[in-house]
Amino acid sequence: MSAEAPQSGAEILLRALKEQGVEVIFGYPGGAVLPIYDAIFNQNSIRHVLVRQEGGAVHAAEGYARSTGKVGVVLVTSGPGATNAVTGLCDALMDSIPIVCLTGQVPTHLIGNDAFQEADTTGITRPATKHNYLVKRPEDLARVVHEAFYVARSGRPGPVVIDLPKDIVINPAPYNEPAAQHKSYRPRTEPDLGQIAKAVAILKQAKRPMIYAGGGVINSGPEASALLTKFARATGFPITNTLMGLGAYPASDPQFLGMLGMHGTYEANLAMHGCDALLAVGARFDDRVTGRLNAFSQGSRKIHIDIDGSSINKNVPVEVPIVADAGKALAALIAAWDADDAKVDAPALAAWWRQIDTWREKDSLKFTQDMTPGAVIKPQYAVQRLYEIARARGQEVYITTEVGQHQMWAAQHFKFEQPNRWMTSGGLGTMGYGLPAAMGVQIAHPDALVVDIAGEASILMNIQEMGTLSQYKLPVKVFILNNEYMGMVRQWQELLHGGRYSESYSAALPDFVKLADAFHATGMRATSIEQLDDVINAMLDCPTAVIADIAVDQKENCFPMIPSGAAHNEMILGPEHESSGAIITDAGMALV
Amino acid sequence: MSDLMTMRSATISVLVDNEAGVLARVTGLFSGRGYNIDSLTVAPVDADGAHSRINIVTTGTAMVIEQIKAQLDRLVPVHRVSDLTQEGPHVAREMALIKVIGTGEKRVEALRIADTFRARVVDTTTGSFVFELTGATEKLDAFIVLMQDLGLAEVSRTGVAALARGTRTI
Numbered sequence: 001m002s003a004e005a006p007q008s009g010a011e012i013l014l015r016a017l018k019e020q021g022v023e024v025i026f027g028y029p030g031g032a033v034l035p036i037y038d039a040i041f042n043q044n045s046i047r048h049v050l051v052r053q054e055g056g057a058v059h060a061a062e063g064y065a066r067s068t069g070k071v072g073v074v075l076v077t078s079g080p081g082a083t084n085a086v087t088g089l090c091d092a093l094m095d096s097i098p099i100v101c102l103t104g105q106v107p108t109h110l111i112g113n114d115a116f117q118e119a120d121t122t123g124i125t126r127p128a129t130k131h132n133y134l135v136k137r138p139e140d141l142a143r144v145v146h147e148a149f150y151v152a153r154s155g156r157p158g159p160v161v162i163d164l165p166k167d168i169v170i171n172p173a174p175y176n177e178p179a180a181q182h183k184s185y186r187p188r189t190e191p192d193l194g195q196i197a198k199a200v201a202i203l204k205q206a207k208r209p210m211i212y213a214g215g216g217v218i219n220s221g222p223e224a225s226a227l228l229t230k231f232a233r234a235t236g237f238p239i240t241n242t243l244m245g246l247g248a249y250p251a252s253d254p255q256f257l258g259m260l261g262m263h264g265t266y267e268a269n270l271a272m273h274g275c276d277a278l279l280a281v282g283a284r285f286d287d288r289v290t291g292r293l294n295a296f297s298q299g300s301r302k303i304h305i306d307i308d309g310s311s312i313n314k315n316v317p318v319e320v321p322i323v324a325d326a327g328k329a330l331a332a333l334i335a336a337w338d339a340d341d342a343k344v345d346a347p348a349l350a351a352w353w354r355q356i357d358t359w360r361e362k363d364s365l366k367f368t369q370d371m372t373p374g375a376v377i378k379p380q381y382a383v384q385r386l387y388e389i390a391r392a393r394g395q396e397v398y399i400t401t402e403v404g405q406h407q408m409w410a411a412q413h414f415k416f417e418q419p420n421r422w423m424t425s426g427g428l429g430t431m432g433y434g435l436p437a438a439m440g441v442q443i444a445h446p447d448a449l450v451v452d453i454a455g456e457a458s459i460l461m462n463i464q465e466m467g468t469l470s471q472y473k474l475p476v477k478v479f480i481l482n483n484e485y486m487g488m489v490r491q492w493q494e495l496l497h498g499g500r501y502s503e504s505y506s507a508a509l510p511d512f513v514k515l516a517d518a519f520h521a522t523g524m525r526a527t528s529i530e531q532l533d534d535v536i537n538a539m540l541d542c543p544t545a546v547i548a549d550i551a552v553d554q555k556e557n558c559f560p561m562i563p564s565g566a567a568h569n570e571m572i573l574g575p576e577h578e579s580s581g582a583i584i585t586d587a588g589m590a591l592v
Numbered sequence: 593m594s595d596l597m598t599m600r601s602a603t604i605s606v607l608v609d610n611e612a613g614v615l616a617r618v619t620g621l622f623s624g625r626g627y628n629i630d631s632l633t634v635a636p637v638d639a640d641g642a643h644s645r646i647n648i649v650t651t652g653t654a655m656v657i658e659q660i661k662a663q664l665d666r667l668v669p670v671h672r673v674s675d676l677t678q679e680g681p682h683v684a685r686e687m688a689l690i691k692v693i694g695t696g697e698k699r700v701e702a703l704r705i706a707d708t709f710r711a712r713v714v715d716t717t718t719g720s721f722v723f724e725l726t727g728a729t730e731k732l733d734a735f736i737v738l739m740q741d742l743g744l745a746e747v748s749r750t751g752v753a754a755l756a757r758g759t760r761t762i
């Protein structure tokens with residue numbers, strides 16, 4: 001056998017990606033990565049999706065990753081290509097999304113010379129990634145690629161950057177397999193059974209228990225969601241999900257109290273406030289969730305399962321920390337629960353449910369839609385109809401969102417029964433996330449219905465990706481709740497800044513129907529209530545990408561709302577309810 | 593709860609892979625999250641230079657110090673994080689080079705004090721000394737204060753190196 005012809009770094013890179021099972025790369029070319037694009041040109045097993053801006057590539061990879069559980073892959077050039085990717089990297093870091101981002105770099109001998117399109121990419125992305133690498137020796141290339149995938153997906157997932165100098169991808173490189181075990185990074189996944197036993201003891205004695213489950217359950221995989229459901233049913237305990245956790249527990253289940261937090265339901269927040277035992281699983285006690293910390297669930301004994309030790313005791317001290325994978329910990333919890341003879345306090349639990357039911361009767365998400373023809377569409381009703389119509393059609397549905405009021409209305413009124421169906425920018429709150437994320441979801445699920453529930457301001461932040469939808473014939477539906485305002489900003493200005501609507505009006509908007517047309521997609525519009533169902537049906541029937549411009553009530557605010565700096569029991573309810581008298585303090589105003 | 597809020601000082605040692613950027617990861621973590629660094633030292637600690645040890649002296653509430661350790665522990669190139677202050681008795685030493693410029697009585701007095709502190713003279717001219725002093729941070733602080741009236745001109749300190757006492761290792 002003759003020796004193999006030496007392969008270039010770029011070929012080695014693609015071989016390693018292939019071995020990692022990569023099927024799609026979202027990218028944008030440039031000088032520093034041309035040798036990689038050459039190698040892509042010469043093969044067929046990995047598909048490249050050309051985005052219109054590098055920021056779109058990262059969000060697309062996030063959508064792809066969140067909807068499949070796989071690692072999303074991005075390829076961008078040096079300098080501006082890399083800096084454009086930074087927002088997406090921060091977004092993925094905050095929301096624990098596994099991404100490997102390959103960035104081009106100037107050749108090694110020019111690094112540090114202010115060479116053309118040089119940026120200190122590892123320096124810039126260090127705080128924006130879980131880890132990053134600069135490959136300086138050809139023999140490290142294959143190993144680094146394999147390590148990067150391992151780091152991105154293991155433990156708490158996150159984005160990893162590999163910076164690739166041009167000479168490294170041009171010159172021949174050996175294919176060195178990675179070591180069987182990573183030298184230093186070996187996150188703990190198995191729970192400590194002593195801690196599990198303590199958790200069971202606390203939960204069995206509880207009179208007012210509560211389960212608070214977050215995005216970590218989704219990170220853990222669909223089995224973890226199944227185990228969470230099993231555990232909740234076995235215990236009969238009430239359960240809430242964070243924004244990032246929606247879908248981890250079936251929304252239609254009677255034990256589900258809806259989302260908690262700043263725009264969560266009355267019953268979820270009051271149950272958090274009043275519970276005497278709290279089981280947190282894969283949730284990070286975010287400030288949007290806890291409200292004022294010194295008033296947060298003061299009377300509860302707390303158990304916290306999280307794969308990242310730094311999420312535990314960060315904001316809220318807990319009695320039983322369990323560093324483990326959510327799925328593994330839930331399996332252990334179920335086994336210990338079943339093996340333990342102690343019974344739950346059934347009468348106390350029944351009384352707790354009666355209390356919760358009185359909170360539920362408030363119907364805190366209630367709104368009134370005037371059905372007379374010509375009436376203005378309520379944004380909540382538009383989401384509700386989208387949900388009902390899509391469900392009636394029996395199609396598999398994936399929802400992404402932009403950031404703002406529409407995002408919260410989507411979270412409140414669209415019901416998710418399964419994990420990985422809901423993609424939203426929670427931690428960073430990145431306007432412009434939804435359209436590219438939807439693109440990535442549609443690439444992964446070509447036959448599914450993928451809808452970006454958008455605001456008219458956010459959608460303009462990555463509108464260029466309509467071009468990508470058109471090129472790849474991706475039938476993503478952009479459903480704009482057009483209130484002609486940066487509604488979330490307007491709402492804060494109304495409630496906190498004396499109604500001074502400084503720079504929050506969406507002036508000079510494009511004609512979204514014509515805009516769709518310009519991008520070879522289909523545009524449609526609903527301006528009053530009698531048009532809504534027809535537009536939703538037409539949108540769902542349409543074989544192409546769609547922008548549906550839904551004119552909604554401009555003055556609508558998103559309730560309930562726990563103002564910044566307030567406690568869970570100081571929630572503001574909507575105009576449908578008698579005034580709740582919450583006050584926003586000066587200290588609260590200083591918060592975001 | 594109140595325990596969690598009391599301030600304390602902690603000497604933390606971190607064993608890391610000696611790779612490019614690892615120190616920037618650690619210092620970036622401290623600056624990015626607003627933790628204090630009172631002292632920081634770093635150097636390779638094995639023959640082939642594969643691992644480095646970073647020693648950090650920091651102050652914070654118990655909750656913050658736990659958070660610092662957890663944040664360090666999740667960095668990919670970190671092998672071990674050890675809170676020497678909490679895990680048992682430890683020794684901590686610093687070295688300083690101290691330049692004192694002066695003549696006459698002051699010069700004699702500086703030398704006399706240096707002798708009591710067991711500082712070594714590593715450089716001398718007719719008008720100056722450079723003292724080398726090793727010891728606990730407080731000892732170095734005390735010596736430097738005494739030198740202030742005797743012509744203290746310049747100080748260069750290494751920061752703290754620390755190890756657990758007895759047979760325990762990181």
Ligand SMILES: Cc1cc2nc3c(=O)[nH]c(=O)nc-3n(C[C@H](O)[C@H](O)[C@H](O)COP(=O)(O)OP(=O)(O)OC[C@H]3O[C@@H](n4cnc5c(N)ncnc54)[C@H](O)[C@@H]3O)c2cc1C
Pocket residue numbers: 094095096155156157213214215216217219220221241242243244245259260261262263264281282283284285286288289305306307308311324325326327403404407408425426427428429430488
């Ligand atoms: C406008 C706006 C309003 C918002 N309002 C709300 C609101 O009302 N309510 C709300 O809930 N959020 C709200 N958010 C989102 C909020 O900012 C946070 O993003 C969100 O609350 C965090 O969700 P999480 O706690 O589930 O954590 P995530 O960010 O999903 O983090 C996951 C946690 O699970 C851990 N983990 C990861 N993998 C595993 C595993 N395999 N096993 C175990 N643990 C694992 C991680 O270490 C981490 O601690 C809002 C965001 C925006 C933009």
Ligand SMILES: Cc1ncc(C[n+]2csc(CCOP(=O)(O)OP(=O)(O)O)c2C)c(N)n1
Pocket residue numbers: 402403404405406407429430431454455456457458459481483485486487488489
């Ligand atoms: C990139 C970015 N810039 C600014 C913000 C602050 N911000 C949060 S919501 C919002 C307004 C969003 O308006 P729109 O998309 O119309 O949504 P609506 O709230 O009206 O539903 C702004 C400006 C942000 N989240 N992201």
Ligand SMILES: [Mg+2]
Pocket residue numbers: 404455456457481482483484485486487
């Ligand atoms: Mg708007």
